Amino acid sequence: MLVYHPYPVSLLIEVRDEDNFSQPSNRLDKTMSDVFSLLSLFFLRIGKTRECPATYCQIASIRQLLDHMNESSSFTESDLKPFRARLNELREIVQHDRTSGLHPEAMTMLLERKLNACDAVLTHLHDSLSVLSEDLIPIHQRLVALRRQLVALAAKPKPSKTDLKPMLEELRLIDQKRESGRFISSGGGLLPENQPLVTGILEECFEIAQEVEAREKDVSFTLKPIYDRLMEIRGQLEGLVMTHRWTLRETDLWNYENALRDIDRMRVDGKFVDSEGNKPQGQYVLLYLLRRCYGLIYRLLSSSEPVSEELMPIANKLSTVKKCLNEVLKYGGPFSPRDLYPYQLALHQIDQMRKDGKFISAEDGTTIPEGQGILMAHLNECHELLEMLKEAMSDDEEEDEEEEEQ
Numbered sequence: 001m002l003v004y005h006p007y008p009v010s011l012l013i014e015v016r017d018e019d020n021f022s023q024p025s026n027r028l029d030k031t032m033s034d035v036f037s038l039l040s041l042f043f044l045r046i047g048k049t050r051e052c053p054a055t056y057c058q059i060a061s062i063r064q065l066l067d068h069m070n071e072s073s074s075f076t077e078s079d080l081k082p083f084r085a086r087l088n089e090l091r092e093i094v095q096h097d098r099t100s101g102l103h104p105e106a107m108t109m110l111l112e113r114k115l116n117a118c119d120a121v122l123t124h125l126h127d128s129l130s131v132l133s134e135d136l137i138p139i140h141q142r143l144v145a146l147r148r149q150l151v152a153l154a155a156k157p158k159p160s161k162t163d164l165k166p167m168l169e170e171l172r173l174i175d176q177k178r179e180s181g182r183f184i185s186s187g188g189g190l191l192p193e194n195q196p197l198v199t200g201i202l203e204e205c206f207e208i209a210q211e212v213e214a215r216e217k218d219v220s221f222t223l224k225p226i227y228d229r230l231m232e233i234r235g236q237l238e239g240l241v242m243t244h245r246w247t248l249r250e251t252d253l254w255n256y257e258n259a260l261r262d263i264d265r266m267r268v269d270g271k272f273v274d275s276e277g278n279k280p281q282g283q284y285v286l287l288y289l290l291r292r293c294y295g296l297i298y299r300l301l302s303s304s305e306p307v308s309e310e311l312m313p314i315a316n317k318l319s320t321v322k323k324c325l326n327e328v329l330k331y332g333g334p335f336s337p338r339d340l341y342p343y344q345l346a347l348h349q350i351d352q353m354r355k356d357g358k359f360i361s362a363e364d365g366t367t368i369p370e371g372q373g374i375l376m377a378h379l380n381e382c383h384e385l386l387e388m389l390k391e392a393m394s395d396d397e398e399e400d401e402e403e404e405e406q
Contacts, residue, residue: 033060036110052097052111055090059114062087066121073200074148076141077129083122091115128197136183136198139174143201146170150208159212168209172331174202206330214288220280223272226263227282230289233259237296253297253373260293260380270387284391291384298377307371310361314350315371318378321346325385332392340389347382 040056048054062083069075094115098108132140146167153159153167177183182195219227233256266272271279272286307315321343328335328343353359359375361367 050093052094052103052108055093055111056114058086059090059111059118063114063118063121066118066125070121070125073128073197074144074204075125075129076144077126079144080122080125080129083118087115087118087122132197136195139177139183140198140201142170143174143198143205147201147205147208150205150212154208154212154215159215161213164209164212171202171205171209175206175330206326210288210329214285217282217284219282219285220274222274222280223282223286226266226272226286227289229259230263230286230293233293234289234296237293237300240300241296253300256293256297257373257377260290260297264290264380270390284388287384287388287391291381291388294377294381294384298374298381301374301377307374308369310363310369311359311371311375314353314359315375315378317346317350318375318382322378322382322385325382325389328389329385329392335389335393337390337393340386340393343382343386347379347386350379 036053036056037060039053040058043049043051043054044057066083069079091112094108094111097103098105098112129140149167150164153163178199181199183198237256268277271283274280325343328339358368358372361369
């Protein structure tokens with residue numbers, strides 16, 4: 001007995017060809033997905049697991065997982081094999097029903113197109129791994145495993161420094177296998193240039209490690225409102241990175257930039273203070289969140305706002321300073337104020353190039369070239385990185401004093 005009517009699906013298939021069937025979802029797609037998901041669960045509930053309507057939920061879940069893997073770039077060949085095997089099993093069920101005529105042709109055609117879309121994503125993922133050289137494959141596999149361990153650690157309410165330390169040490173050892181940003185082979189030669197997949201995961205692992213380091217430190221209740229506001233801003237900016245990156249206008253970020261500037265101005269001599277002028281715990285966490293917010297604004301602006309040729313030397317210098325500061329942050333201390341002085345001087349020199357808060361054209365001294373927003377976000381992020389290093393340096397000194405007392 002037929003419990004659903006395929007007519008609306010038939011109309012949709014007639015209107016769309018297969019290439020247009022995997023376009024971004026609209027309201028019709030979402031409604032249809034809800035309907036067929038309920039139908040699929042109904043077939044599973046009554047035990048008809050080998051009929052094609054029951055496969056819809058499974059195909060949709062596989063597509064979501066594959067899309068997530070594609071976004072994170074964190075997967076190995078062994079992760080893809082079970083998906084390929086399961087898609088082949090589901091395709092057999094759909095093809096059997098199409099041949100037998102047990103279910104309407106519109107239903108089987110819809111499911112076949114869904115399966116083809118999954119196959120396309122799976123093939124893309126497989127192809128992205130095929131460019132890795134033999135020397136890079138074990139490094140890639142280990143980085144994927146480390147990333148999963150770090151994500152699991154970051155998900156804990158109170159991550160432990162002792163759990164993080166061995167992972168961070170292993171990441172540093174892997175990072176030392178690079179020369180000028182590229183991995184080298186066991187023979188000492190530079191590996192092929194197809195390394196973004198591996199280097200991207202490595203940098204992401206260091207980012208997650210910094211997040212864990214920040215979260216393991218306590219935030220005083222007097223600083224909690226600032227912490228909550230920064231977490232809110234970060235969440236909103238991360239949402240913009242995912243959804244509006246290519247259609248964003250600089251004016252859309254004005255409120256976020258203003259809010260961050262207001263928070264930045266609360267600091268006294270680089271520290272957040274309470275109503276009594278004390279410097280409570282949680283400085284490192286707040287500095288990390290500030291840097292993260294400025295970094296997200298930089299990413300959003302870099303994909304939508306051009307930087308004029310006049311400002312490119314400043315942009316390149318800032319990129320170099322940021323890269324160096326990130327390297328120092330990766331490997332940690334011990335280091336002294338003298339070690340940080342060159343970066344502080346470089347940022348001071350760049351700060352001095354501004355007039356009334358803007359970078360002015362050197363030719364006429366009045367024109368304001370394009371790219372102000374992206375340079376300011378970049379400059380602010382560098383300042384916050386420097387403050388994080390100073391805070392980490394003072395934390396290390398306090399820990400050494402405590403050890404000596406014991």
